Amino acid sequence: MASGKRIMLVTGANTGIGYDTALFLARADSHNHVIVSARNEQRGLDALKKLQAMKLKGTLSFQKLDIASDESIFTAVKEIEAKFDKLDVLVNNAGIFVTGPTTRAAMRKTFEVNVYGPVILTDALAPLLKKSNDPRIINVSSGLGSIGARLDSTDAYYHNPGEAYRMSKAALNMASANQKYNYREKNFKIWSYCPGFVITDIGLGDSAQREDSRKKKREAGAESSETSAQGVLDIVEGKRDAEMDLFVQRYGKTWPW
Numbered sequence: 001m002a003s004g005k006r007i008m009l010v011t012g013a014n015t016g017i018g019y020d021t022a023l024f025l026a027r028a029d030s031h032n033h034v035i036v037s038a039r040n041e042q043r044g045l046d047a048l049k050k051l052q053a054m055k056l057k058g059t060l061s062f063q064k065l066d067i068a069s070d071e072s073i074f075t076a077v078k079e080i081e082a083k084f085d086k087l088d089v090l091v092n093n094a095g096i097f098v099t100g101p102t103t104r105a106a107m108r109k110t111f112e113v114n115v116y117g118p119v120i121l122t123d124a125l126a127p128l129l130k131k132s133n134d135p136r137i138i139n140v141s142s143g144l145g146s147i148g149a150r151l152d153s154t155d156a157y158y159h160n161p162g163e164a165y166r167m168s169k170a171a172l173n174m175a176s177a178n179q180k181y182n183y184r185e186k187n188f189k190i191w192s193y194c195p196g197f198v199i200t201d202i203g204l205g206d207s208a209q210r211e212d213s214r215k216k217k218r219e220a221g222a223e224s225s226e227t228s229a230q231g232v233l234d235i236v237e238g239k240r241d242a243e244m245d246l247f248v249q250r251y252g253k254t255w256p257w
């Protein structure tokens, strides 16, 4: 790897917001190297191939990474260390929305991916982030995790379901605050970022009904996930540096914690 590159890891980059984020980061600057990570090797390699075919300014590579598995996390960190020896940007994007009642199993499954994964991955990557001159972590949260908005009956998403998901994103917001504390002496810049209500496959379940569900999302006002990727790029490019203690959204907006 040529020196002088800004090394950026995006989790869950094979589809949705993660894919668009990898695209926007790699397209933005020839100094950017984006590690497209995915839990499924084939899906990840397919995404990498698609991105590389666009002949973007930056470079890209693939990393297998399942954030629900410590073994996968520690193997990936070792491989990233061997290839790049540092990390400049970590986008903790991978996430799930488990539909149905708030059972123990649903909460466990949700927290495994939305909370435990990003926390363990970030701590495992901290030694590599410490080697960066400008380490940045973006935890992709959700307005549904805002406690302030949950208590506000005028909030547009007041009646939205997803208790386990809401709790997991509130916990992820606390993880951001913990990371700000843990890495305060190393100039880490850390954000909780809501990517907005956008059209992806999250929570859509059965692939047979996905097109119909996507259509319904569009009709309900969901925007393109490229708008979410633009929001990540803004943070990476330093446009939201004054808002590091806030829970940021796209378009320069914020949520209450």
Ligand SMILES: NC(=O)c1ccc[n+]([C@@H]2O[C@H](COP(=O)([O-])OP(=O)(O)OC[C@H]3O[C@@H](n4cnc5c(N)ncnc54)[C@H](OP(=O)(O)O)[C@@H]3O)[C@@H](O)[C@H]2O)c1
Pocket (backbone or CB within 6 Å): 011, 012, 013, 014, 015, 016, 017, 018, 038, 039, 040, 043, 065, 066, 067, 068, 069, 092, 093, 094, 095, 096, 113, 140, 141, 142, 143, 194, 195, 196, 197, 198, 199, 200, 201, 202, 203, 225
């Ligand atoms: N879409 C929205 O409106 C919205 C709103 C607010 C917040 N968000 C957040 O945005 C993030 C991205 O969501 P999205 O809408 O782009 O959803 P998506 O299209 O379903 O993509 C989710 C990504 O996470 C990956 N993933 C799931 N479990 C994983 C694991 N154990 N290890 C590694 N990767 C895993 C998925 O991989 P597979 O393809 O292999 O399943 C996929 O790449 C999530 O954190 C979500 O909570 C989304």
